[in-house]
Amino acid sequence: MRRIIGQCRWHVEQRNTRYLRLDMPTQVIPKYHARTIGDLPDEYLSDIGPLLKKIAIATGAEQYNILQNNGKLAFQHVDHVHFHVIPKTTEEDGLVLKIAENWPTMKVDKEELNKTVEIMKGRL
Secondary structure (H helix, E strand, O other), rough: OOOOOOOOOOOEEOOOOEEEOOOEEEEEEEEEOOHHHHHHHHHHHHHHHHHHHHHHHHHOOOEEEOOOOHHHOOOOOOOOOOOEEEEEEOOOOOOOOOHHHHHHOOOOOOOHHHHHHHEEEEEE
């Protein structure tokens, strides 16, 4: 993914969200200050989903990534929740991921998976 810093082409503000075009990818940033998506009130998330969809379609790319990182281990470099809409027109532009390198297959015991599912269900 090519990052261009400091070259904001335009920005638009909506009710709870603003979005910036930084020569691609476009960033969608909630006005509410939250460090991670878990800290962001649901009312702001309800505005962001439709906006991400509109921006993705507006890029004209048939394929794209919507990226949001939470915490330093997950590559969050700014302590304010934000989303990237990243057009993907070739294998080498936009966000470049190799499945075997980025998501190695793991063998997990079925009982362990079921326990994890039950824990998550209880937290929802």
